[in-house]
Amino acid sequence: MARESLTKEQIVRTAIELLDEEGLEGLNMRSLGKRLGTVATAVYWHVKNKDDLVLLVGDHVWGEIELPDLDAVDWRTAATRMATSLHAMLTRHLWLVQAFGSYLFYGPGKARHDDHNLAVYEAAGFTGAAADRAAAGVFTYVLGSVLGASATATLTRKISRDGGDPEEVFGETMAKAAESVMGYPRLRARLGTPSTSHNAAPHDTFDFGLQALLDGLEDRIPPAGHR
Numbered sequence: 001m002a003r004e005s006l007t008k009e010q011i012v013r014t015a016i017e018l019l020d021e022e023g024l025e026g027l028n029m030r031s032l033g034k035r036l037g038t039v040a041t042a043v044y045w046h047v048k049n050k051d052d053l054v055l056l057v058g059d060h061v062w063g064e065i066e067l068p069d070l071d072a073v074d075w076r077t078a079a080t081r082m083a084t085s086l087h088a089m090l091t092r093h094l095w096l097v098q099a100f101g102s103y104l105f106y107g108p109g110k111a112r113h114d115d116h117n118l119a120v121y122e123a124a125g126f127t128g129a130a131a132d133r134a135a136a137g138v139f140t141y142v143l144g145s146v147l148g149a150s151a152t153a154t155l156t157r158k159i160s161r162d163g164g165d166p167e168e169v170f171g172e173t174m175a176k177a178a179e180s181v182m183g184y185p186r187l188r189a190r191l192g193t194p195s196t197s198h199n200a201a202p203h204d205t206f207d208f209g210l211q212a213l214l215d216g217l218e219d220r221i222p223p224a225g226h227r
């Protein structure tokens with residue numbers, strides 16, 4: 001692909017595909033240029049470097065999150081939809097969870113999400129710093145719920161790059177872990193259940209935790225006369 005015909009939109013789309021498949025550690029200008037059918041130097045006409053590219057695509061994916069119409073649904077329905085949509089986006093793009101440790105993301109995509117998210121909790125009755133805390137609390141919960149999947153994906157790629165068989169390594173590790181819990185009755189009783197798989201959680205854990213968190217926030221909404 002000639003430099004003149006290469007667009008920033010093509011770069012962003014291809015970079016996201018590469019990151020989804022190979023993670024943050026698999027992104028470099030040479031591999032990106034190869035996927036685009038061009039040389040790495042052509043990419044630099046649109047983005048300055050890898051860090052600039054990660055910030056660009058990292059902001060882009062925030063546009064995938066649903067922004068419910070607050071005139072059509074109540075605040076709790078809106079909060080649930082936004083949190084669930086955020087969880088789905090982060091699960092699709094696990095590299096973004098990796099990148100939070102090294103990059104400070106900003107831009108129109110994230111601003112669009114953050115502004116509407118605050119509007120949700122203001123619609124509930126929170127104001128000022130209380131709305132900030134409510135929004136941040138739910139975001140932190142969603143992010144934490146995806147950390148296990150992100151860590152597993154990163155570790156799987158590392159084992160594969162080192163020539164190992166991820167399934168075999170995980171199986172051996174879980175077998176050793178099973179030996180370690182034999183003296184602990186609650187853990188022993190759960191051997192063989194989904195929650196004992198590597199970084200796994202029981203079915204519907206995310207939904208259960210989200211609704212419990214929203215229950216707690218609902219109890220903290222100030223009375224109308226005290227807002």
